[in-house]
Amino acid sequence: MTIPELAFFSQTGDPVILEIAARRGADFVVVDVQHGPYSRVNLRSQMQAIEAGGSRGFVRLSAVSGENVGAALDSGAHGLIAPLINSADDARDLVRFAKFPPVGVRSFGLSRQSDLTTLSIREVNDRLELFAMIETAQGLANVEEIAAVDGISGLYLGPTDLSIALGGTRYGDPSIVDAFDDAAARILTAARVGGKKAAFHGRTSTMIGPRLEQGFTTGVLASDLTLLATAIETNLEEMRTLEVGR
Structure with missing residues (x-):
């Protein structure tokens, strides 16, 4: 039986939340630069908080560019996740910007990740994980070719954007359930054929579980904002039903 990777996704980027998630056993913790608050100084502290909790820090980029990739990697x-x-x-392009020569064009500079006294350039390149998000109709159409790219570690299904791309209004839209399931199966097959990981994120274990049972290798609980909102709403509703002072 293969044990899946289980990760946590943060949109707030709060270092306390990141460290808590790391200490609770997340295999890696993702900081969302695409839709969350971002600065290069904060990103460095965020990676440090995750490492203090005993886990590995990942970054979802806002876009693939040499500047964005270099900033994330120099932060640690x-x-x-692209x-x-x-x-x-x-x-x-992702591989080229993220890897040191001769594989890519990443520039070496003094940073949190600049200590090469124990790791060679090749080892740094080999250890770096790169996930390609498949979340558009075009990405889905080209998923087999994407999965075949050397240096890509895994495919990452973006459920909401892919649902919209398939004609739905949200993940779980009844009108596209079959189309989404077909797309998920295609992404998983492409990952397997290409020897890559297959990641899926969701708001709850109930949402993620079926994809892990299907064969996805990585489940990402997303996000801290969603979990907080759900917890507040649920507990307030429960308190409103209490027979207090009645």
Whole structure:
């Protein structure tokens, strides 16, 4: 039996939340730069908080560029999740910006990740994890070619954007359930054929569980904002039903 990777996704980027998630056993913790607050100084502290909790820090980029990739890696990220990967060329750009020569063009500079006294350039390249998000119709159409790109570690199904791309209004929209399931199966098959991981994120274990049972290798609980909102709403509703002073 293969034990899946279980990770946590943060949109607040709060270092306390990041460290708590790391200490609670997340295999890695993702800081969302695409839709969350971001600064290079904060990102460094966020990666430090995750490491203090005993886990690995990943970053979801806002977009693939040399500047964005370099900033995330220099801050100490152990892995990157790249949104809107629509083609094999997009995936190759991610690898090119993220890897040191001769594989890529990443520049070496003094940073949190600049200590090469114990790791060679090759080892740094090999240890870095790169996930390509499949979340558009174009990305889905090219998923087999994306999965075949050397240096890509895994495919990451973006459930909400892919649902919208398939004609739905949200993840779980009844009108696209079959189309979404077919897309998920195609992404999983492409990952397996390409020797890659297959990641899926969701708001609850109930949402993620069926994909792990299907064969996805990585489940990401997303996000801290969603969990907080749900907990507040649920507990307030429960308190409103109490027979207090009646």
